[in-house]
Amino acid sequence: MALSLSPAKLVLLAVHYAVHGDVDSLTALAARHGAVLKKDLLLRILLTYLPETLPSSRYTDFVRQLDERGLFPDTVPVEVDCSPVEHLAEDDAVKKVRRLRLLPLALPDAPESAPEDALTLFLLRRSYKVDEEAGLLDELPALLLPFMDHSPCVRTLLVSTILPLLRRNCEYYPQEPIPFTLQGFQHLPDRVAVSSLLSRSGSHDADISLVGRDLRGLVGPWLSGEKRWKQGTQGTHGADSSRSAAEADDDLCPGWDEVLRWLMTKASKSWRVAVSAIQQWDGPGDADLGGWGSVEFSDSQREYLEESYARAALASAYLIPEASLEALDGAYTIAARVANLRALDPVSPLASALAVLPPLTEQISDDILSLKNTAQMRNDLLSPSNPLTSPTDSSLAFLQALALSAHILTKAGCPCTIRRAGELALLRDEREQKAEAGKLIYAISSTGPKTDDRFWIKARNEILWLRDWGAEDGWSPEEAACGVFGQVKKDFLEVEILKALLSNTRYTLARSIYEDAPDQPLDRGLLQDTIYATAMTAYDNASNPNRTRGGLKKCDEIIKAFPKTIQQSDPRAKRIEALLQATHSLSGYRLVLKQGEPFTPVVLRVHDDPVSIISKILEQNPRSYTQLHDLLTLGTHMVDAGLTTKTPLTSEKDVARHRLSTERRITAMCINAALAEDDFETAYSYVVNRIAPATTPNSSSSSSSNNATWGDDYSWKAALQAGKYRRGHSSSSSTTTTTTTHHQRTLPSGVGSGGGLFSSANADVRHLEQRIECLATALRVAPPHTLQEIVNAFRRAEEELDVLVREEQEREDEWDARGDQLGSGATTTTTTTLPGLFGRPSPASAAGAGAGRAGHHLEAKRSRPSRTAAAAAAAAGDEDAAPMSLFDLSRASVLSAQRNLSALSALHRSTGLGARLASVGSGLGGGRRGGGGGGGGGGAGRKASEGRGDGASDAGDGRSSMDMPPLSATGSTTSAGSADEEKRVRKRDQLREAAMGTLVSGVGWLVGAPPPSQLRD
DSSP states (O other): OGGGOOHHHHHHHHHHHHHTTOHHHHHHHHHHOTTTSOHHHHHHHHHHHSOTTSOGGGTHHHHHHHHTTTOOOSOOOSOOOOHHHHTSOHHHHHHHHHTOOOOOSOOTTOOTTSTTOHHHHHHHHHHHHIIIIIOOGGGHHHHHGGGTTTOHHHHHIIIIIIHHHHIIIIIIOTTSOOSOOHHHHHTSOHHHHHHHHTSSTTSSGGGGGGHHHHIIIIIHHHHTSGGGSOTTGGGOTTTOTTSOHHHHHHHHOHHHHHHHHHHHHHHHHOHHHHHHHHHHOOOTTOOOOTTSOOOOOOHHHHHHHHHHHHHHHHHHHHHOOOOSHHHHHHHHHHHHHHHHHTTOSOOOOHHHHHHHOOOOGGGSOTTTTOTTHHHHTTSOTTOTTOTTTSOSHHHHHHHHHHHHHHHHHHHHTOOOOHHHHHHHHHHOOHHHHHHHHHHHHHHHHHHSOSSOHHHHHHHHHHHHHHHHSSOOTTSOTTSOOOSTTTTSOHHHHHHHHHHHHHHTTOHHHHHHHHTSSSSOSSOHHHHHHHHHHHHHHHHHTOOOOOTTSHHHHHHHHHHHTOTTTSOTTOHHHHHHHHHHHHHHHHTTSOOOSBTTBOOOHHHHHHOSOTTHHHHHHHHHSTTGGGOHHHHHHHHHHHHHTTOSOSSOOOSHHHHHHHHHHHHHHHHHHHHHHHHHTTOHHHHHHHIIIIIGGGGOGGGHHHHHHHHHHHTOOSHHHHHHHHHHOOOOGGGOOOOEEEEOSSSEEEEOTTSSOTTOTTSOOOHHHHHHHHHHHHHHHHHHHSOGGGHHHHHHHHHHHHHHHHHHHHHHHHHHHHHHHHHHHHHHTOOOSOOOOOTTTTTSOOHHHHHHHHHHHHHHHHHHHHHHHHHHHHHHHHHHHHOSSOSSOHHHHHHHHHHHHHHHHHGGGGGGGOSSHHHHHHHHHHHHHHHHHTTOOSSTTHHHHHHHHHOOSOHHHHHHHHHHHHHSOOBOTTSOBOOTHHHHHHHHSOHHHHHHHHHHHHHHHHHHHHHTOOOHHHHHO
């Protein structure tokens, strides 16, 4: 039946079979009616009406048979069913054929070899239609593989377009396909197409290991298409001079350039992706075509691809922004990988290189070390003119050196990238290099082990390697090294390393390197300076002033660690030792200079006035003023340490003067502290034993001059404050009481005292005498312009003493009157309980006691002009215009003696009193010369206790005291020879001798005259 069908009905029947996918019937129909159903017509019918969802394997054989000029099998088992068209009128059949509108095979942008090849055109259009209409991209390989060798266009479409797109959307990342059809993807710009293919690669950490697969399976096949290469661009470098070589290379294969830029972008943002890609992918030649052939490039294309890939890999190493050991390991791996890909000198493994620290200086050319290459690390990394990214032995050696340098710095605790290391090496900024070296050594010192010498030896070798990258010994010292520390002098690095060793107590290692080694890295002077500087740094960082602990202990150990270099006789060593002793002395006290801040040793060293710290000690430590010797030693150490002056003391004379000045100041501080704690006796002792001995009458002039020259503004003020001190009521006792039979009687201060008849047993009187003596000392040591203040205080003290003496005299007069009454029998109602009376009055004893009290009163009255004269004489030694002249003093002494004569009338009943008064008059002068003390021994006794006074007066005083006969408890004499003496000497001669003795002893002491007793001798 089919044999009798018209051509129109045959065409309609073929269309019917195509619409229903009945390929077998269509094949049988085409075999029987080949004259009507020709190849082009059938291909158009298939292209127009064959369902896109029909598996490609169902009709590929039919298409192949059509391509073979209609050579169908001789026997077709399928019966042709003509029922769909047999009842159709011929005119209707013709009309329907005309309305079929079969699609043309021609493509608007078909390749040049495609228009005359209907099968190729069919395959191309069928591929696009299946993808667009059905989205069955995975069916296209089955369609095209049987015809891959039929035409290059088919092969190119399958390998360079369908295969990458199919893997990207259906195999690698089906969950995130790119939104392009096959035809749309094929017409994308090359850069966009590559970017789309790699958009998902390495976007997650889990996919980093698959980056190599993506490059091999996506980029490799995509580059195999001839359309990816711009024809004629390889010969345009020299033709167009306005375009750079980099731009020409970009135009040569824009898609490949996009791959390189993607790699560099990943290096700057996700360096692990870039490092993984370079490690896993060998370049464009490493392509996975799925077994559909191999990549074929021309020699020029292959050279361009391999060199540009190596250049991008080196650029990626410079773009890694992270300063971590892992990132630096990746950069080093890139260098080794490039050397392997380009068959350059092999790069040793990182661990081996760090252990050996290979010499790399000689392998790096001068053009690599040029300053202009600093910009090349940031710009034009892919340019063929960039020497840093050119795959050469020199550029690889430079990158290896930078990677090792950055690794050493980062491992030590100073994070450094490849680019930062390159900037340090190329910019050659000495200040930046020094700062980086300092940070490195500090980090090593802070985090390194304290007891591992091997670590410190390796650290020193690494630091020195960073300076010259392992330059040989023959490297010229005048020529700057090329390392990251190339501009830093080697001495600077050695000094910093030595400081680090000493700070970490590696004394033995430091001594073996810098003192005992035959080739010492540092000269002796620089070594000494470094040792001293490190010792002082340890001192400044100390928190405990105890020299057996912490920073002070380290300071001491550092100084003693180099016995050949640091001699004990060295002045700086002596100063440091004095500083340590001074600081250690402070450890025994509670000391807070600022509230809430404990005292640290550095405060002592930087204090503007370190001696003032002693005043804080005295304030915060009760009764610490009693440790005067320790505090003076502390002050001496401060002077020896050079803390008291801004400039070093060059001569022993200057040192001695500063010691003396500091001692006086500390003594004054202790005096003031004692007064503040109401310990006048200690303050008085310091005045008379520490200040007064240095200002004896014979040396008062020189002492005053010395005080004025060296500004001793402390001693006289301390003595003045002691002279102004007033005791509280609880500590004063002016009288001594005893109990009578019926009443309590108040005895005068001269009676019943163990100190002798003429001792000042009244505590207030004694206190005033001590104050006056302190004021007299102040007069001797004070500068001339301050004397008026001291004299005023001196006069007020004398006035107070006069009041006390008058009060005591009144009490003595009352006692004399009572004694007279007892002696005359006038008073019988009261019984005195004096020792030895046994209830009976004793006129002789009463008279003796009255005479004793009168003698004591005479002694007190005579002592005041003598004291006044002594003070005025001391002040006259300091200033020519004295407040009181010598004549005035003498006249005052005579008037005082005349007033005292009237008080002696009560002594006419005493026997032998003249000789005693003569002796007392001589002793009184000596006693006042000795300081007016309370003992009956006079001047000799005071000299023994205070250690001053001239020998002539002491000898005279001693004789007068020895000539005085012994007294009883009531003040009467017990010697039988006194009655005989009264017979030989008249009373008025005795009185005259007593008065003149007082005047001569008092005034003569001022002018340095010997006492009358010595003249008589």
